[in-house]
Structure formats: structure tokens, C-alpha cells
Amino acid sequence: MLVYMYQASLYCSHCGTLVQADLESQGLAPNNPEDERTFDSDRYPKGLYEAGESDSPDFCYMCGTFLQNPLTSDGNKYVLEHWDGWGQEVRDFYDYLKPASYYKIVGEIVRGNHKKAHDNSLVFKRLFNRNLKDYMDSITGFDIIKFDEDIETPDGISTHDFILKTYGQEAVDLVHSLI
Numbered sequence: 540m541l542v543y544m545y546q547a548s549l550y551c552s553h554c555g556t557l558v559q560a561d562l563e564s565q566g567l568a569p570n571n572p573e574d575e576r577t578f579d580s581d582r583y584p585k586g587l588y589e590a591g592e593s594d595s596p597d598f599c600y601m602c603g604t605f606l607q608n609p610l611t612s613d614g615n616k617y618v619l620e621h622w623d624g625w626g627q628e629v630r631d632f633y634d635y636l637k638p639a640s641y642y643k644i645v646g647e648i649v650r651g652n653h654k655k656a657h658d659n660s661l662v663f664k665r666l667f668n669r670n671l672k673d674y675m676d677s678i679t680g681f682d683i684i685k686f687d688e689d690i691e692t693p694d695g696i697s698t699h700d701f702i703l704k705t706y707g708q709e710a711v712d713l714v715h716s717l718i
């Protein structure tokens with residue numbers, strides 16, 4: 540949606556035009572409103588612009604109209620976290636985030652991690668004499684930090700080099716396939 544920028548706030552095209560007309564009637568419009576370089580948006584609404592990416596849904600400062608702006612990844616997270624609190628219009632616009640598809644994505648991650656744990660448990664046990672399930676989280680996957688601590692990688696040597704030296708190439712490949 541096209542918006543105006545005025546005094547660090549966004550306005551819908553309707554309200555932006557009203558503000559401009561109001562300033563004009565008070566004799567406060569810039570000499571050449573067509574040339575945006577000649578005035579500051581603190582003084583007179585600039586626009587119209589396509590609503591830009593934002594960390595949250597944006598609304599017209601004056602009338603509250605939802606401005607249909609795209610979201611940053613933080614914005615996606617924010618909208619999703621408060622999903623039930625948004626009006627229907629906002630939820631419809633960001634439909635791609637709706638919990639159903641979100642849970643579907645999470646479901647795929649969980650299934651992927653279960654499959655990794657299942658497929659690699661035996662060889663993990665054989666190589667490290669440890670249980671892979673102790674290091675697998677259904678969401679975040681293989682916990683390399685915990686594993687690194689448990690195998691007691693000494694300071695000054697990388698986990699990769701330590702595994703290679705102590706457990707061999709097959710162990711390095713296995714850990715790579717887990718992370």
C-alpha cells in the first residue's frame with residue numbers, strides 16, 4: 540500500500556493528503572511540494588511511497604488503517620507470537636505465517652531430527668560409546684556444545700581436529716552429518 544511519511548510516522552494516502560491540504564490552508568506548505576529535496580518530512584508529508592519492510596505491522600498514524608507493509612524476519616516472529624491479538628485484516632495479509640503452516644514447518648524439523656537420531660544411533664554408539672539421544676533435541680538438533688564438553692576437547696584444539704585425532708575420519712563425517 541502507498542503511504543506518506545510525516546513527522547516520523549506513516550500515514551495512509553487519504554490522511555496524508557488531508558494533512559497536506561491542512562498545511563496548505565495554513566500557508567505552511569513548502570514552495571515546491573513536488574520537489575521533495577526542498578523540504579523535510581517533519582514539516583510536510585512526503586510520498587507516496589510503497590510501504591517498506593518493518594519489524595511489525597504498520598498503521599496510519601491518523602486513522603489506524605493497516606498499511607499492508609512487508610515484514611522483516613523479526614517482524615514475522617513478532618506477528619506470529621501475537622497471532623491471536625491481530626485483527627482479521629492483519630492476519631489475512633500475513634496469512635503465510637499462520638500457525639498451521641508454522642506448526643507444519645516445526646513438524647518437519649522434528650521429524651528430520653528424529654530421523655537423524657534414528658539413522659545414526661548405532662554408529663554413534665560404536666564410534667563414541669555414547670547415546671546419540673543424549674545429544675539430540677527435537678527442535679534444535681544435535682547439541683555440539685554439550686558433545687564437545689562431554690568428549691573433553693582440550694583447550695587450544697578445535698573439536699574437528701580432536702575428533703579426527705581421537706576417533707578418526709568416520710567420526711568426523713558422522714558429526715558433520717548431524718549438524
Ligand SMILES: [Zn+2]
Pocket residue numbers: 550551552553554555599600601602603604
Ligand atoms: Zn489514515
